[in-house]
Amino acid sequence: MSEFFASLAALWEKVAQQFPTVFQALNSGFLQTLKLFIVTLLGALPLGLVISFGSMARFAPLKAVTRFVVWVVRGSPLMIQLLIVYYFPGLVLKQNWWGSGEEGRFLAAAIAFIFNYACYFSEIYRSGIQAVPVGQQEAGQVLGMTGPQIFFRVKLLQMIKHIVPPMANEIITLVKDTSLARIIALQEVIWAGQAFMKGKSGIAGEIWPLFFTAVYYLLFSGLLTLLFNKLEKKLSYFR
Amino acid sequence: MAYFAVENVTKSFGSTRVLKGVDFSMEKGEVLSIIGSSGSGKTTLLRGINFLTLPDTGRFYLEDACFFNAVKDKRLPEREIRKKRLHFGLVFQSFNLFPQYSVLDNLCLAPRCLAQDKSKSAQEETRSRAMDLLNRVGLADKAGNYPCELSGGQQQRVAIARALMLSPKVLCFDEPTSALDPELTGEVLRVLKDLAAERITMIIVTHEMKFAREVSDKVIFMADGVVAEEGDPERLFTDPQTPRLKAFLANTR
Numbered sequence: 177m178s179e180f181f182a183s184l185a186a187l188w189e190k191v192a193q194q195f196p197t198v199f200q201a202l203n204s205g206f207l208q209t210l211k212l213f214i215v216t217l218l219g220a221l222p223l224g225l226v227i228s229f230g231s232m233a234r235f236a237p238l239k240a241v242t243r244f245v246v247w248v249v250r251g252s253p254l255m256i257q258l259l260i261v262y263y264f265p266g267l268v269l270k271q272n273w274w275g276s277g278e279e280g281r282f283l284a285a286a287i288a289f290i291f292n293y294a295c296y297f298s299e300i301y302r303s304g305i306q307a308v309p310v311g312q313q314e315a316g317q318v319l320g321m322t323g324p325q326i327f328f329r330v331k332l333l334q335m336i337k338h339i340v341p342p343m344a345n346e347i348i349t350l351v352k353d354t355s356l357a358r359i360i361a362l363q364e365v366i367w368a369g370q371a372f373m374k375g376k377s378g379i380a381g382e383i384w385p386l387f388f389t390a391v392y393y394l395l396f397s398g399l400l401t402l403l404f405n406k407l408e409k410k411l412s413y414f415r
Numbered sequence: 416m417a418y419f420a421v422e423n424v425t426k427s428f429g430s431t432r433v434l435k436g437v438d439f440s441m442e443k444g445e446v447l448s449i450i451g452s453s454g455s456g457k458t459t460l461l462r463g464i465n466f467l468t469l470p471d472t473g474r475f476y477l478e479d480a481c482f483f484n485a486v487k488d489k490r491l492p493e494r495e496i497r498k499k500r501l502h503f504g505l506v507f508q509s510f511n512l513f514p515q516y517s518v519l520d521n522l523c524l525a526p527r528c529l530a531q532d533k534s535k536s537a538q539e540e541t542r543s544r545a546m547d548l549l550n551r552v553g554l555a556d557k558a559g560n561y562p563c564e565l566s567g568g569q570q571q572r573v574a575i576a577r578a579l580m581l582s583p584k585v586l587c588f589d590e591p592t593s594a595l596d597p598e599l600t601g602e603v604l605r606v607l608k609d610l611a612a613e614r615i616t617m618i619i620v621t622h623e624m625k626f627a628r629e630v631s632d633k634v635i636f637m638a639d640g641v642v643a644e645e646g647d648p649e650r651l652f653t654d655p656q657t658p659r660l661k662a663f664l665a666n667t668r
Binding site: 321 | 465466467493494497498500501503504505507509511512513514515524525528529561562563577578581
């Protein structure tokens with residue numbers, strides 16, 4: 177037992193000594209994680225709305241194609257999608273679209289993430305749009321309101337209320353999914369933690385920095401959870 | 416000379432003919448009740464009058480002027496339909512209040528959307544008119560509440576006040592008490608009686624036979640997409656002429 181505590185103390189000492197170096201590296205890795213998260217949201221939130229309109233289109237072929245694409249994207253692993261987006265141009269088309277640097281990897285990752293998440297979001301939007309009773313539309317109509325007035329002043333907030341909980345779920349999943357970009361060597365926080373196993377800044381063979389990356393995800397998703405709870409509460413004044 | 420009349424209204428959904436040529440007319444300040452079993456076309460007729468589902472054929476007249484001809488006006492732009500719609504008001508079976516707005520804002524939203532004059536004094540006038548109407552339906556003290564905080568009967572009274580905000584020429588009710596607990600129908604029917612006493616022109620689709628008999632100036636019995644029998648309520652309820660109405664009344668008692 178005393179041996180265990182001794183090794184724990186040794187670990188603590190080592191971690192305390194290495195922490196400043198590791199912290200700095202993980203921070204810059206997390207910055208890349210954050211960037212991917214934000215860029216994905218900025219792209220996928222509007223694109224998802226467009227896709228949801230496609231999957232509700234009255235023009236049957238458009239609806240069928242959209243729903244097929246959504247099925248493919250939601251039904252296959254994001255990791256495979258990342259690999260395809262990143263390696264298909266170079267290995268199959270023999271085209272060097274992404275270059276060889278971090279920027280190219282980021283661009284490829286962002287495209288895969290945006291498209292993947294837009295498909296998930298589109299289904300959330302669709303459920304939100306369809307959740308507003310048709311009576312709301314009709315009540316606005318018989319009161320002489322225009323289509324845009326009914327959408328923006330009657331239906332939109334009701335849709336948002338329906339969308340917030342599933343959207344919060346999906347967005348918190350995205351926080352953790354950004355780690356998948358590691359598979360194409362994007363230098364996000366997992367990559368930064370792993371670097372200390374191979375050796376970096378005079379530290380090698382250490383796995384604790386990799387384990388420690390979980391704290392970043394935890395804190396960030398915790399923050400988002402608080403924000404979404406607040407938003408949900410704000411919208412709870414009506415039913 | 417009738418105040419409001421419809422002529423030969425027909426409507427099919429796919430191969431189902433729901434309305435097979437409906438005619439009726441009413442005078443200003445009259446209350447017209449429409450009775451009949453489910454599927455007889457009552458609600459479709461009311462929705463047609465409010466342009467929620469455009470009839471296939473038929474003409475609508477206000478003060479003897481034809482202002483809508485379904486065959487000709489089918490392709491009318493939404494803007495024109497919206498103007499015509501404003502002659503009418505509709506109170507729904509399920510109230511359809513806007514849940515995110517307070518009672519007062521439910522009343523004020525549409526008038527403010529429609530107003531050309533967006534000045535502060537115009538807004539204030541809308542507000543005071545809304546308060547007057549809430550007073551009339553006995554809910555002035557609920558002006559700041561949200562619909563989910565009201566009982567069904569209160570919600571329906573708000574919906575009635577909301578429809579009155581636009582001063583429609585004809586106010587229609589689609590089974591206004593069918594979604595309510597029996598103990599809550601009374602307060603809504605009382606409001607309807609008050610409106611009738613104020614000579615507001617109303618068309619009421621209802622299953623409340625006693626109420627229809629007391630309040631209406633005229634009753635229409637619809638069956639199978641046509642007006643099967645119509646007339647004075649006393650006569651209709653005490654001395655039905657058609658076998659269908661006889662059977663219907665026997666079943667509702």
